[in-house]
Structure formats: C-alpha cells, structure tokens
Amino acid sequence: MYFEVQHTGEGEQGGVEVGALGLSLPFDAFFDKRSLEQVAVQCSFSEAYVGGPLGYLTVTRANGAGPVLLVLPTEDSEMSFEAWRPLRHYDKTPCGFGFEGHHEVLVLSKAVAEQDWPEAQPWNPGTSRLLLPGQSLVVGLRFVLAAGPEQVEDALLAAGHPVALAVPGWLLHADQEDGRLVLKLPPGLALTALQPHPPDSIRLTQAGSSCPRFVGRVRLALHFDRRSPAPGPVPPPARQQVEQWVHLLALPPARVL
Numbered sequence: 001m002y003f004e005v006q007h008t009g010e011g012e013q014g015g016v017e018v019g020a021l022g023l024s025l026p027f028d029a030f031f032d033k034r035s036l037e038q039v040a041v042q043c044s045f046s047e048a049y050v051g052g053p054l055g056y057l058t059v060t061r062a063n064g065a066g067p068v069l070l071v072l073p074t075e076d077s078e079m080s081f082e083a084w085r086p087l088r089h090y091d092k093t094p095c096g097f098g099f100e101g102h103h104e105v106l107v108l109s110k111a112v113a114e115q116d117w118p119e120a121q122p123w124n125p126g127t128s129r130l131l132l133p134g135q136s137l138v139v140g141l142r143f144v145l146a147a148g149p150e151q152v153e154d155a156l157l158a159a160g161h162p163v164a165l166a167v168p169g170w171l172l173h174a175d176q177e178d179g180r181l182v183l184k185l186p187p188g189l190a191l192t193a194l195q196p197h198p199p200d201s202i203r204l205t206q207a208g209s210s211c212p213r214f215v216g217r218v219r220l221a222l223h224f225d226r227r228s229p230a231p232g233p234v235p236p237p238a239r240q241q242v243e244q245w246v247h248l249l250a251l252p253p254a255r256v257l
Contacts, residue, residue, distance in 0.1 A: 001140060001143075002074070002077060002138060002140040003138070003139050004138045005018060005021065006131075006134075006136040007132065007133050007135050008133075009133045015130045015132040015135075016131050017130050018130075018137065019108065019112075019114075019128045020106060020110065020111040020112045020128075021106065021108040022085065022104035022105065022106045023104055023105050023107065023139070023141070024087060024102060024103070024104040025046065025057060025071065025102075025104060025105060026103075027044050028042055028043055028044060029043055029044065029046065029099060030043065030098065031043060031098035031099060032096070032098035032099055039062050040061075040063035041061075041063070042062075043062040044059050044061050045059070045060050045062060046059050046103065047060070048084040048103070048105060050081050050082060050083055050084055050123055050124055050245070050247075051081055051164075051245045051246065052080050052082060052124065052221075052243050052244060053073060053079070053081075053243050053244070054073070054242060054245075055080065055081025055105075055245070056071060056072045056073070056156070056161065057071035057105065058070055059071070066147050066148030066151070067145040067146060067147055067148065068145070068147075068148060068152055069143060069144075069145060069146075070143070070146060070152065070156065070159070071141055071142075072141070072142050072143075072144060072156075073139075073140065073141065073142075074140030074141065074142050075160070075242075076140070077138045077140035078107070078129075078138060078139055079107060079139040079140055079141065080107050080108075080139075081107075082106050082107060082108065082124050082126070083106035083109040083112065083113075083123075083124060083126070084103055084105055085103060085104055085106055085109075086100070086102070087101060087102045087103060107139050108127055108129055109122070109124070109127065110127055110128040111126070113125075114126070123219060123245075123247045124219065142159075144156075144159050153184065157184060157186045158186070159186075160186045160188070161186065162183060162184065162185050162186065162189055162222075162224065163183070164182070164183055164184075164222070164244065164246045165183075165184075166179070166180070166181055166182075167179070170247065170249060171249050171251060172248055172249070172251065173250075173251045173252065173253055173254040174251065174252060175253035175255065176254070181220070181246070183222070185224075188226055188227045189226055189227070190224060190227055191222060191223070192223045192224060192225050192241075193222075193223040194220060194221070194222055194223070195223065196219070196220050196221075197218070198216075198218070215251065215252050216249075216250055217247065217248075217249055217250075218247065218248040218249070218250055220246045220247070220248065221243050221244075221245055222243065222245070223241065223242075223243055224241070224243070224244065225241060226241075226242065
C-alpha cells in the first residue's frame with residue numbers, strides 16, 4: 001500500500017516543507033461494554049517499534065492467539081517509523097481504562113515535536129522534508145502475518161527485516177558490564193556501521209571492557225547495506241543503504257541507587 005505526496009506547483013520558486021506526515025493505523029481496541037469473551041475474540045493490541053526505516057508495528061489478538069499482523073515499511077519507498085502518536089486531537093472517542101485511543105505512525109515529526117511536544121524528549125529527533133515543484137514523497141506499507149507471537153522474529157527475518165535484541169534488557173546501569181546487543185540479520189543484509197546519539201553516550205566493546213559512563217536516553221543507529229534483494233517471488237527495487245534505530249536508557253550506577 002503506497003501513499004504519494006506531490007508538490008504540483010508550476011513555476012514556483014520555493015519549495016514546500018512537509019513538517020509532519022502521519023499514517024493512521026486504527027485497530028479494534030474497544031474493551032468498553034464487552035464481555036471478556038468478546039474482548040478475547042474481537043480486540044487486539046498494537047505495539048509500534050519506532051526504529052526508523054526498519055521500524056514496524058505488531059498487532060496481536062487480546063487472547064494471545066495467532067496469527068500476528070506485522071506492518072512493515074516497503075523497501076522501495078521513504079517510509080520511516082519516526083514516532084508513534086495518539087490521535088487525541090482528531091478522534092473524539094472518549095479515552096479511558098477500556099479504550100486508549102487510536103494512533104498514527106509519523107513518517108515526519110518535526111512540526112509535531114515543536115508544537116505538541118515542546119517540553120518532551122522524543123526517542124527520535126523530528127525530521128521534515130522539503131519538496132520542490134514537481135518533487136514527490138512516496139511512503140509505503142506492507143502487511144505480513146506471523147503464525148503467532150513466538151514466531152514474530154522468524155517472520156521479520158523471512159521478510160528481510162533485521163531483529164535487534166538487548167540482553168538483559170533496554171535499561172542498562174552505567175556500571176553494568178554484561179549488556180549485549182544481539183542482532184539477527186536476514187540473508188543479503190550486512191551491518192556496516194553503528195552510530196550512537198549522543199556521540200559519546202555508549203561504546204560497543206568486547207565483554208569486560210570499560211565504557212564511558214552516561215546517564216540518559218541513547219539512540220543507536222545501525223547502518224546496513226543490502227547485498228541482494230529481499231526474499232520474495234518478485235522483489236521490488238530496494239534501497240541499498242538503510243538504517244535501523246534502537247533505543248537504550250542508561251541509568252545511574254546500580255550501587256548508588
């Protein structure tokens with residue numbers, strides 16, 4: 001599924017800055033006035049991973065049974081999971097314990113970050129896109145099914161999507177020496193670089209080595225090269241270089257807590 005934003009102005013000198021672009025992804029999460037049996041069969045939970053061009057959304061049934069729907073970026077578009085926002089300004093459905101609201105994935109979020117989240121610190125910096133007359137921005141989504149929650153990683157890899165896991169978790173203490181980032185890569189995808197933000201916040205070293213101490217949010221950009229097309233009967237043209245963003249929260253040393 002593709003969406004295209006095009007600047008059709010003719011003869012205009014300047015461009016148009018797209019400060020925010022979102023795709024609403026509503027799924028049935030209405031628990032109000034439903035029995036437990038109805039919730040188990042009809043409702044689902046949506047969880048977004050704001051991993052940038054390699055982010056995705058999982059939609060799991062409330063009863064935990066398969067299949068699980070995966071919403072992934074297409075490889076031949078500029079789709080990016082930059083942010084995940086509740087549609088509270090546009091959806092008038094009352095929110096509460098039984099309904100947390102609908103959400104949208106933000107491909108571009110600079111304007112939202114500046115206007116709606118001025119005091120917040122998003123996991124990913126907001127970006128915008130300048131479209132000159134005649135230029136277009138194309139974003140696309142593809143839908144993949146995993147047999148169940150336990151098979152999500154296998155389905156991602158089969159779709160040409162890398163999987164990043166933090167061990168023991170995404171919260172690390174500054175004096176912790178056994179934190180690991182485990183990457184599972186599909187065929188044809190090669191890791192070429194790792195770039196932390198802030199630059200000196202974290203360093204990947206051999207186990208037991210010392211690292212600079214930092215407390216706060218860390219975004220690690222993983223840079224990949226595609227050596228061959230992703231699996232599929234007729235693979236679309238893929239971006240040769242692509243990024244995945246993973247996020248860590250560095251806590252103070254455990255001994256001082």
